[in-house]
Structure formats: C-alpha cells, structure tokens
Amino acid sequence: MFPEYIVLHTAAFTGRDCDRDMIDQWHKARNWSGIGYHFVILNDKHSQKADGSIENGRPTNKAGAHALGLNSRSLGICCIGHGDKFDFTPAQYESLFSLIRRLMTEFSIPADKVIGHRELNDLVKQNIISSRYRTSKSCPGDKIEMNYIREQLAHITASPEHETLAVSAESRLAMTNAIAVLQQHRAQFPNAQDELDEFIHHPEIISMTR
Template identity: 35%
Template structure:
C-alpha cells in the first residue's frame, strides 16, 4: 500500500506541521466526491487555499496526499496539531467500503508510528469540543476503529 500524489495546486504556501498530537477522521458527507471535487469545493466555495485534509481515501481504497504533512484546514482549533484524514462517502447513510477501511487502518498505523501516537489519539471530528456534526457519520464507529488500531499497534 502507498500514498499517491494528487495533482493539486494551492493558492497560498502551506506551513509544515510542527507537532502532531491527534489524527482526526472525517467523511465528505457527500456521495461520489473524490479528492478533486473536495479540493475544488474547499478552494472555490469555502475560499481556502485548497483541500483542508492532509490525506484523502477514495471509495476504492486509494490513499491520496491532500496537504500531506502541512497544517490542514479540517478541524477548527486543532489544525496545527493534527492530521485530518477524510474518506469519500456519507457515513450517515451507509458504511465505508471494506477497502476504505483497510486503507484507513494502514494509514493510521503508519502515522501513529511516525508520530508516536496511541489509538486514543485517533478521534472522529464529532468528538472534538464544540463540534455538532456527526462526522465521520453515525454509521462509523470510532470505538471499533480505535479497538482495531490498538490491536494493530501491539503487533
């Protein structure tokens, strides 16, 4: 498994992450949005420099670098210390694809190792203070994800 580069251009220079204390999981909450549609929406509708997420997982399990290891725009008040991973789909209505979950587990394991993070430092966007969204969706179990990551990390 590997992380692929997407051909994205950002309006402003990106600033490197200094310290990572959390991984924050998101969903697009839209059907069929890929990294390019999400990038376009963030740039042209939100007025951001470009896609706010550090990494993006397509429905087919492909992992793309969004902002990579640069400060994101995905969780107000947490961007300078977190990595945002977004998965394509609306997990209020349906479950992530099995290959998305395999990719998510792999990517989280890589990032947890790189930044010495534990499974309890992997949070759903909805678990952050002040967030009222269901992100990453009511059908997405953060408890189950953390349990799997805990087991993976002990291997």
C-alpha cells in the same frame, strides 16, 4: 506542525467520482488555500479509481483545515462517501487502518488520539480545547464507530523517534509541573490558549516533559 491527533472525517457526499481533486475545488471555493485534509480515501463510487485508493491532500508538515481548534495539532483523513448514510467500504477500512498505522508510527500517536471529528466535543469537555470549538457535526457519520476503529489500532505502540534532550530529571519534573499549572489555569487567559497549546506541543517541550 507536530501532529498529536489524527482526526477522521466523511466527505458527507453521496455522488460519484468524489476524490481529492473534487474536495480541493470545494475548499478553494471557500477561499482556503486548497484541500484542508491531509489524506483522502476513495470509495467504490469512482469510475476511474479503485475503491480504497489513498490520495494525498495537504502535506503532513502543513496544518490542515478540517477540525477547528485542533488544526495545528492534527492530521485530517477524509473518507469519501456519507458516513450518516453508509458505513465505509471494506476496502476503505483496509486502507484506513494501514494509513493510520503508518501515521501512528511516524508521528508517535497513540490509538486514543485517533478521533472522529464529532469527538472534538470530548476534548472540549476535557478542557483540551476551548469550548468555542464545540461542533454540532456527526462527522465522520452516525454509521461510523470510532471505538471499533480504535480497537483495531490499539495494539500499535507509538514509538517516540524524537531525540530526548539531555536535561536532568529535576528540571524535567519542574517543566512538567509548570505546564500542569498553566493547563490548570488556562481559563484565566482565554485569548492565549492557542499559543499555550502551540508551546506545549512544540517538539522541544514534548521531548523535555516526556
């Protein structure tokens, strides 16, 4: 997987001792292969583990199960707690910013592609994902200001680490235009949109059209 977005979530759970293992059990109970998030950030309601602890979920080279329609293109981070009821703790924010900064650098992800789960609806509006992926969730929660989070990250510059293939400017332009045409007419092939997205977001294609 080549992640292009970072999607932020809340566990939407007010109980104690919630962590990676608890979420892993929830998701296994849904018959998933295990935890659907790539990272979990604990809050101050854990009896053994520190507020702000970062735990690993799914490896970052595996697609997650956290944002239908964007799973093959994003990393998922879940903050423990309930974002509709309480803001994240200061320690959670501190860990969240350092984790996101690291991922932004590692995967060349710009701040405007750090989104809340509920903002999948903006991607639907922009025709980036199909309208069948519209969500009614408030996740990561009403108390969480995604614009504030993005502002804190905005000064990070994504640095592309992928080698650029030796292709002429001319064929680069032709490729970019061809993809733009496909994007423009995506409504005409509703069942092939996921495959198109996968193609467009293949590292080789990205490096060629950058």
